[in-house]
Amino acid sequence: MLALLFPGQGSQEVGMGRDAHDASPAARAVFEAADRALGFPLSKLCFEGPEDELRRTENQQPAILTTSIALLRALGERMSVTPSFVAGHSLGEYTALVAAGALALEDAVRLVHARGRFMQEAVPEGQGAMAAILGGNAEMVADACFETAEKTGQVVVPANWNSPQQTVIAGHTAAVGQAGELARQRGAKRAIALPVSAPFHCSLMEPAADKLAAELAQVRFSDPMMPVVTNVEAKPNAEGARIPELLRRQVTAAVRFTETVQRLASLGIDRVLEVGPGHVLSGLVARIDRKIQRSNASGIQEINELAATAAAG
Numbered sequence: 001m002l003a004l005l006f007p008g009q010g011s012q013e014v015g016m017g018r019d020a021h022d023a024s025p026a027a028r029a030v031f032e033a034a035d036r037a038l039g040f041p042l043s044k045l046c047f048e049g050p051e052d053e054l055r056r057t058e059n060q061q062p063a064i065l066t067t068s069i070a071l072l073r074a075l076g077e078r079m080s081v082t083p084s085f086v087a088g089h090s091l092g093e094y095t096a097l098v099a100a101g102a103l104a105l106e107d108a109v110r111l112v113h114a115r116g117r118f119m120q121e122a123v124p125e126g127q128g129a130m131a132a133i134l135g136g137n138a139e140m141v142a143d144a145c146f147e148t149a150e151k152t153g154q155v156v157v158p159a160n161w162n163s164p165q166q167t168v169i170a171g172h173t174a175a176v177g178q179a180g181e182l183a184r185q186r187g188a189k190r191a192i193a194l195p196v197s198a199p200f201h202c203s204l205m206e207p208a209a210d211k212l213a214a215e216l217a218q219v220r221f222s223d224p225m226m227p228v229v230t231n232v233e234a235k236p237n238a239e240g241a242r243i244p245e246l247l248r249r250q251v252t253a254a255v256r257f258t259e260t261v262q263r264l265a266s267l268g269i270d271r272v273l274e275v276g277p278g279h280v281l282s283g284l285v286a287r288i289d290r291k292i293q294r295s296n297a298s299g300i301q302e303i304n305e306l307a308a309t310a311a312a313g
Contacts, residue, residue, distance in 0.1 A: 003085040003229075003269045004099060005285070006068050006092035008255075009196075011278035012060050014049040017067035019300040021047070024074035030105065034066040037106035038113055042066060057197055058116035061091050062109040068095045068276030069105060071297050075275065078307035083273075085236060085264060087229040089281055090160075090201070090255050091115075093247070099275075100224035102240055107219045114215050118208035119198050119251065128199030129173040130159060131180045134166055135189030138258070141167040141179075144186065148179040159201035160255040163287040170199040201254055209251040216244040234259035236267070257281075261288040273297060273306075 020027035021043065031043035045054050046063050053059055075081055088096040094112050097103040103111075133141045138161055145156045149171070156171035156179045169179055176199070180191030199205070221243040227236030232249045234256040261284070264272070271293040274282045282294040297303050 001084045001268045002082070002271045002273060003087060003264050004072075004081070004083045004096070005272050005274045005281045006086070006088035006095035006099070007064065007274065007276040007278055007281055008088065008090035008092045009057070009060055009064065009200075011276060011280055012054055012064050012067075013277060014047075014051050014054060016046050016063075016277040017043075017070050018047040020067075020070050020074040020303070023300045024070075024077055026073035026077050027070035030066060030070040030073055033105055034062065034109045037109050038062060042109070056116075057120045058113055061112035061116040064091060064277060065095045065098070065108055065112055066105075068092070069098055071299070071303065072099055072275045074300065075297050075303045075306065078303060079310045081273075083226055085227050085229055085267065085269060086224075087260050087264065088231075089257055090231060090250070092276070092281075093228065093231050093250065095276065096228050097221075097224065097243065100226055100228055102222050102224040102228065102243060103219070111212075111215055111219060115208070115212050115251070118211040119200060119205060122206075122208040123198050123204050125197070127173060128171065128204055129176040130168055130170045130194040130196050130199055131176050132162075132166060132168050132192045132194055133180060133183045133188050133190075134192065136167070136183050136187055137164065138167050140186055141169065141183050141188070144183040145169055145171075145179045148175050148182060152178065155199075155202055155204055157202050158254050159199070161258045162255075163258055163284045165287065166284070168194065170202040171204065172199070201250075201252065203252055205252045209248050212251060213244070213248045216247055219244075229260050229263055231255045231257075231260070234263050236263075257284060258288055261285055261292070265289050265292060271295070 159170035
């Protein structure tokens with residue numbers, strides 16, 4: 001059984017999607033639709049940069065989503081892709097919803113463009129931070145966050161449960177630094193400050209969640225063609241009516257990626273295909289459950305190789 005995975009922020013690079021755009025009419029149509037929906041040339045930003053503009057949260061989110069769907073459509077031109085489940089990491093959940101037919105591409109790019117802006121505006125620059133804690137188990141990292149929050153009166157919580165040995169934390173800048181140092185004292189190998197513009201997936205994002213809720217209320221969601229394993233619950237959802245609230249909660253809740261992969265395995269998934277720029281998620285899957293076969297569709301060369309393998313039987 002196959003599941004598709006879609007990446008989130010941080011996977012972008014200048015030039016992404018250009019080869020698919022040039023080689024695939026279906027991919028080209030995706031970029032053209034996104035450009036029209038947003039009213040500016042997102043495709044040019046993906047293909048040519050500049051990098052500092054592409055990295056802006058409000059641009060990065062629709063750029064990664066559009067590139068991922070373009071790659072998926074290019075793959076679909078070359079072979080049959082029939083996943084039993086889809087899932088994504090944070091922003092990637094929106095991509096998964098488009099892939100599952102629950103959300104129109106044009107609505108998705110407009111939503112994540114707004115989502116990125118709301119998240120950027122929620123916390124003044126410099127007041128929030130995120131850090132990756134490597135080599136420490138999730139329970140220890142959570143305890144370090146709790147104790148630091150109790151001591152300082154500031155926000156610091158696990159934001160991304162990425163793998164058993166990698167947890168990203170988010171909150172007020174000073175508290176994130178202190179919690180990271182406490183985790184390191186208790187056995188974590190490293191605490192690495194992340195180059196992000198805001199502390200995503202924590203309670204400091206509540207203003208963004210409130211603004212996003214108003215946008216979500218104006219969009220039509222359908223029942224997905226295959227269940228979407230959500231970030232908030234790490235469980236499959238097949239009800240379109242539940243999607244807006246799940247996406248609103250996702251802004252402030254932790255991304256439960258480790259549980260998502262474990263859930264997929266328990267449901268019988270033995271193959272995952274990461275569709276989108278980069279190989280971040282397939283690398284995390286390898287750390288969570290090595291029995292799951294992993295492949296990638298991050299560019300036209302990988303897509304052609306997948307199609308050739310499928311044709312060979």
